Amino acid sequence: MLVDRFGREIKSNKPILETIAVQTIRDRYSSYPSQGLTPQRLARIFKEADQGDIVRQAELFEEMEEKDTHLGGCLQTRRLAVAGLEWEIIPASSSSEDVKIADAAKEMVEYIENWEDAILDLLDAVGKGFSVCEIIYEVAENKVWVKELKWVHQKKFTFNSPDAVLEVPRLLTDDAPVWGEELIPNKFVIHRSKARSGATPRGGLLRPCAYMYLFKNYDIKDWLIFNELFSVPMRIGKYQQGATPEEIEKLKEAVFNLAVDAAAVISDSTIIELLEAESTSNNADTFLKFAEFCDKAITK
Numbered sequence: 001m002l003v004d005r006f007g008r009e010i011k012s013n014k015p016i017l018e019t020i021a022v023q024t025i026r027d028r029y030s031s032y033p034s035q036g037l038t039p040q041r042l043a044r045i046f047k048e049a050d051q052g053d054i055v056r057q058a059e060l061f062e063e064m065e066e067k068d069t070h071l072g073g074c075l076q077t078r079r080l081a082v083a084g085l086e087w088e089i090i091p092a093s094s095s096s097e098d099v100k101i102a103d104a105a106k107e108m109v110e111y112i113e114n115w116e117d118a119i120l121d122l123l124d125a126v127g128k129g130f131s132v133c134e135i136i137y138e139v140a141e142n143k144v145w146v147k148e149l150k151w152v153h154q155k156k157f158t159f160n161s162p163d164a165v166l167e168v169p170r171l172l173t174d175d176a177p178v179w180g181e182e183l184i185p186n187k188f189v190i191h192r193s194k195a196r197s198g199a200t201p202r203g204g205l206l207r208p209c210a211y212m213y214l215f216k217n218y219d220i221k222d223w224l225i226f227n228e229l230f231s232v233p234m235r236i237g238k239y240q241q242g243a244t245p246e247e248i249e250k251l252k253e254a255v256f257n258l259a260v261d262a263a264a265v266i267s268d269s270t271i272i273e274l275l276e277a278e279s280t281s282n283n284a285d286t287f288l289k290f291a292e293f294c295d296k297a298i299t300k
Helices: 041-050 057-068 069-083 095-111 116-123 204-229 246-259 280-297
Strands: 128-142 144-154 188-192 234-241 269-273
Touching: 041 204, 057 069, 057 204, 069 116, 069 204, 069 280, 095 144, 095 234, 116 128, 116 144, 116 188, 204 280, 234 246
Parallel strands: none
Antiparallel strands: 128 144, 128 188, 234 269
């Protein structure tokens, strides 16, 4: 019996030319778990992943990388540092057979249309713990070639099973939307990156960065509110006793327009005062220092 590195039986030596991890209508949508994220919700997402259900964690990690420019830059630097290296295939020995095998392997790799992109796709495992590419075969010149390595989103997989958290992910399909289907041998490339020991869903670098991402978002939100309140002077409109409702309404309109147009027309019986905020540089530094602390923690 022929088995792969995971001990799964290889039942056929003929390649499957069809795409297995097909895109469905559900794949277009995300639950956007970062919206309204709290420590309690983040803990629930992590508990789901610890039990093998990684869908929401995968969606969250994708959003973190998109929304946090510092975090995304750190991950991209790590990926490019590997993808930019030169590579070569070395024969196992100097025998003619091993040299022939190495030359054939090099020819196969050079045939892959998206090899460089596929390397970056597989390095997505650095942040998320694992990354999977489906092997797209084609037949040309009476030979079987790897035409493309097609990345599959992590939320298409599960490590969940009735008994335990799996070592190898299973593909979620319409026929198996909960426990997933076993990956066909020789059809998928799996890269697992272990930042620390334990289950694969907990091995990515984005996992310990998630709380820093959350706290930094709280900090930036409060910083924006702070700037909105204190970066412009408070505008106060005063009207004399006995002013008509129409005059009061025009004064209100002038006060609000003053923020946008920096100009207003009012009668000589009304007054607009601008109250400058006191120095708030020390308070602003608090937000800046905390954001820098989070960035430094993420960089580490």
